[in-house]
Amino acid sequence: MSDADAVSPAESSIHLPPRPTREVIETLVKELELLLGKRITTAAGIREQHGRDESWHHPSPPDVVCFPHSTDEVAAVVKACARLGVPIIPYGVGTSIEGQVIAQHGGVCVDLSAMNQVVEVRPEDMDATVQPGVTRTQLNAHLRATGLFFSVDPGADASMGGMASTRASGTNTVRYGTMRENVLSLTAVMPDGRIVRTGGRARKSAAGYDLTHLLIGAEGTLGIITELTVKLHGLPEAISSATVAFEDVSGAVNTVIASIQYGIPMARIELLDALSMQAVNRFSGLDYAEKPTLFLEFHGTHASVKEQAETLAELCHDFGGSDFAWATQEEERQKLWQARHDAAYAAKQLRPGMEFLATDICVPISKLAECIEATQQDVEESGLVAPLLGHVGDGNFHLVVVIDRNSDEEMATLKAFNERLVQRALAAGGTCTGEHGIGLGKRRYMASEHGEALNVMRAIKAALDPQGIMNPGKMV
Template structure:
């Protein structure tokens, strides 16, 4: 784990930084700053990884500005980090090697919404709630929901997903095209708006998940989905996690097109009860949501009810009206912050393995056994319909024993996940936190990735120290 290291990385050369600041000053004016407060704000994300400040921060307004910035930084060998909202959780925006942070939050224009084609084109700084608020009267919505109100550029860069991926896919499935600025200042549009294309290498998907190490995404054309005619939410309580997971597996194999399938374990339920003043049963609980026509939702609810009962589910609570559904989902949405409150003032790290669905029950069982053996506090919740779950490990980052226990936990989780064809990260990305696991997962593929990085960013200015191992 890189979490506690001192990041003794080579910093950007002060003379080079000075040259960049001087060169970009006339272009950016007051939108280029070295104020410490601004740098501090941009030197961390929502992870427990140690902050590190960029040498300067600028607020870009156009792709052409981003191109000028990259050309300048490339000429001087100064690192460049793209910054949206700062909600990454593997240290993706931390400026370990200093450099210039390019804040894209002012690139927040919604350029076009095309209801007939069910797509929208937005600047990279638009957040998902801003887009959905804009779409309110169209009957359409943007589906990817990682919890945080992230920017769409950031979500694409980290290959984000979230609670309704099981139905609507990850950000990878919902981006039709990107505009990106490459390190040499070239502005590339990676595709069009057709639903499919066989024209050339898939640059869209190469940039999605590249964590800003190949270029900076400045605009996205995304797919929209029709708001369902009917929505029903439900919670179901299980005696043990295994029963809940088996019900999920059965529902996936049954082909039920559920919109959300989330699991909270006992400790998570305790945490949310305490944090939100709720009175849920403190047992493993599935949070479900069904979308479709009224008839389809009714049929899905009936089938899922049967499946849950078959695996020991009980205490069903159903909600169809919007405010009831919100109340029901409040517990799930509070899980991350509620978990932190189990040990106020401490740090937290969310593990993120994802496995084939058939191996999910054993993965969770082994993870919980590890948590018990290692003496960690770690409520479990996650997107079990995808085979993805998180343990929110609440720990004291200054206690080497706790950090070592977390490292052990992560190593075991990942080793077991990879052994069954899973991944070290379902949706949080590599950042600084999982670089040491990339080769375990991809083997020689890492060398191919490195060759691509070297070809597209020969001076290594794009978010150095992230994603690829040294």
């Protein structure tokens, strides 16, 4: 599967800028040096670092990397690039996994990591304003004394700007929501260099187009997010985590479906299949049963956590769950969830020296069991090594396909498998990606999923970015 395979059918309707010539880059570098001084580089090593992410896609470096410190500096960089028609790729910490930061058309990578200040925390309103380079763990460390926390946890220590740009979610989503539900307003630099503020701090508004949510999930194709105001949540009085093993995946998934339908307010419900558990045990030095397993977490008062746990334990028993292991101490919980977050890297060790492709789909909860069962049968028939795990409380699951990228046969098998996986999700009323985003890897499925709505997206892109310089070749 090559990056070119991911091109969606009518991409020719979107203007793509030519790769900048050496003369254009030399002119731009001189202009940016006047703006940023030594915070601009064309060094090969730094360019290479900024031309890759955590995906399987072939790296492609930008021509220039710059490190602005403020919204005004970002705007100045964008204006210079717009004047010369040079592509712009926003960059957080490079943890995206669908090729969102790969500079296929060259240009300028705007690294926002130095814009990493927590601007203001307002405990009485339960919100905070941060720059885009602040990471989720940095924000939560800053909040430690307030009794509040930021809930979105995609696993990687991603930047807040990157999380907003990819509409990130993660293990806490079933209770607290995705970035879409947790961002109140943004400051963004548009493709012509204008600075706009979308929304305010009120918890709701009926005033005008919802530009905040237009930019959330746009993957840097419509502008660069330079500040965010986000919702915070109160730390629960009690937290309890557990694992429970099942004889088969259907028992685990049916437990999840029943828990959602019963209205149990779970904070986390994660599924790892037997192969994932085998990988986790090896990688993290653990001794869990190597069976399909749910990782669970309950938040609330001591009484409510106890009640939730007891109710879910009954459901688990009804569907064949056993081997409950409880983790109530902070250190135990951290170890359990770190193992879950490391599962993709653990999977890679099943075939040392190979690469992995992490893909995800999301379906309505009622279709989850049949979709997972069909997918596991497809994995077996395809002969792929592909542990399954996911945020099943949302109907979202992942496959970590460990692959020999140099094998044409394996890559062809993977391509066909991924096509069937996505079509299975769409047929169930789902989506080609629940949280990984589109980037380069999922462009080919946008027309199948969105139909005429894709042309509306392209019209928005063309209206806001007529030169096509904002993260060109991604999304639409």
